[in-house]
């Protein structure tokens with residue numbers, strides 16, 4: 001399956017807009033749970049949208065599995081340490097105060113075993129009292145979009161269609177991205193990519209995290225009682 005290689009040049013125009021909202025939500029969580037933090041690593045940093053908003057306050061580094069996404073991020077932030085790596089198996093030779101993994105990047109992993117491998121790798125890369133902060137889409141979120149009509153977006157001269165297609169069960173969907181990119185001669189070229197997301201019950205994720213981290217808290221935007229009914233869950237895990 002493709003992994004953002006087709007989508008990378010269009011990613012910011014199509015999805016980049018929600019970065020301020022995410023950063024506004026996580027900034028107070030960082031202040032509360034890692035008040036002394038100075039170094040931040042973003043796993044699955046994509047084109048660097050979140051890094052861009054945090055880089056003036058923190059020493060920031062990031063990596064992503066997709067060379068295309070990393071190339072875009074490096075063009076935007078040439079002085080930031082950004083590399084190609086796999087969050088299920090990485091060794092950066094140093095530790096950080098905070099590790100982030102945002103905008104449902106964790107949902108891109110193929111199996112729950114890969115989630116656990118990611119948690120273990122992240123834990124090893126944290127300083128004492130450091131935190132892992134990540135979000136995940138729930139089955140409720142999948143259900144809200146699955147099978148609906150495609151969503152159309154105008155992105156500069158290009159047009160994008162996004163559709164959420166049902167997977168093998170309620171815990172799997174495929175995001176289909178169709179980008180109609182305007183060429184110099186005025187004609188449009190279709191670029192298409194399918195991106196799979198999978199989710200797992202909140203309790204399973206908490207149980208796996210509790211085996212690896214000393215404390216685990218779950219949060220939700222605008223909700224006091226996060227659950228599988230919540231659209232997007234945020235986990236804060238202390239080393």
Ligand SMILES: C[S@@+](CC[C@H](N)C(=O)[O-])C[C@H]1O[C@@H](n2cnc3c(N)ncnc32)[C@H](O)[C@@H]1O
Pocket residue numbers: 003004043044045046047048049050063064065066069085086087088101102103104105108109
């Ligand atoms: C929805 S994008 C989010 C990117 C970025 N965090 C943001 O907020 O814009 C998901 C990202 O996860 C990356 N990804 C998927 N599997 C990965 C893995 N095993 N290791 C590292 N990155 C991965 C993809 O390449 C993609 O850039």
